[in-house]
Amino acid sequence: MQYTITITPEIKDQEVIKRNLNRGEKYFKDIIAFLENKIENGEINPKFLYPPDVAQMSDYALATSGWFFEWLSEFETVYFMCISNLCSVYIQQREIEKVKEQCQKAKTFTEHLKNDMSVYLYKEEIRKIEELEAKLISQREVYK
Numbered sequence: 351m352q353y354t355i356t357i358t359p360e361i362k363d364q365e366v367i368k369r370n371l372n373r374g375e376k377y378f379k380d381i382i383a384f385l386e387n388k389i390e391n392g393e394i395n396p397k398f399l400y401p402p403d404v405a406q407m408s409d410y411a412l413a414t415s416g417w418f419f420e421w422l423s424e425f426e427t428v429y430f431m432c433i434s435n436l437c438s439v440y441i442q443q444r445e446i447e448k449v450k451e452q453c454q455k456a457k458t459f460t461e462h463l464k465n466d467m468s469v470y471l472y473k474e475e476i477r478k479i480e481e482l483e484a485k486l487i488s489q490r491e492v493y494k
Contacts, residue, residue, distance in 0.1 A: 371439055378436035385429055386459055396466040399427040404471065412470045422474060429456070430475065434482055441486045453483040 388394040397406070404425065412418060426434070433456045440448040456479050464472045 371443055374439045375436065375443075378432050378439065381432045382429070382436065385432070389463070396463045399429045400467075400471065401425060407468060409468050409470050412468060426478070427475065429459075430478055430482075433479065437482060437486050441489060446487060449483060449486050453479050 385394065385399070389396050389399075404422070407415075407418070412422070433452060437449045437452055440446075440452065457476055460472065460475045460479065467475075
């Protein structure tokens with residue numbers, strides 16, 4: 351079987367780009383709102399955000415499992431992926447204040463989950479949000 355690979359041409363129409371960015375912004379905001387709402391109402395267990403083998407690990411288990419630290423530094427939760435994608439859309443729209451706002455909101459929400467998750471996982475999630483914010487703010491020049 352033979353495959354043909356085609357490269358999608360770069361979109362030059364600013365209206366199409368703007369429409370796609372607006373659609374992406376709405377999409378990720380809706381998912382984030384859905385997750386936050388369902389978790390706050392007790393309809394979704396916050397551990398749902400984490401891969402199954404992460405959700406049940408205690409801080410002791412995390413601290414005594416060397417390989418796990420390496421893997422954990424690369425893992426991303428469902429919630430974080432949505433925050434990251436939404437903030438990427440904001441950066442493309444040159445809206446740095448919205449990135450800062452969203453990251454602050456995400457940190458506040460993660461703080462709310464602190465009692466439902468391992469302290470290490472909580473710190474890891476906060477660290478990732480802070481790294482995302484710093485990375486996007488430093489990249490904003492690319493989209494000017």
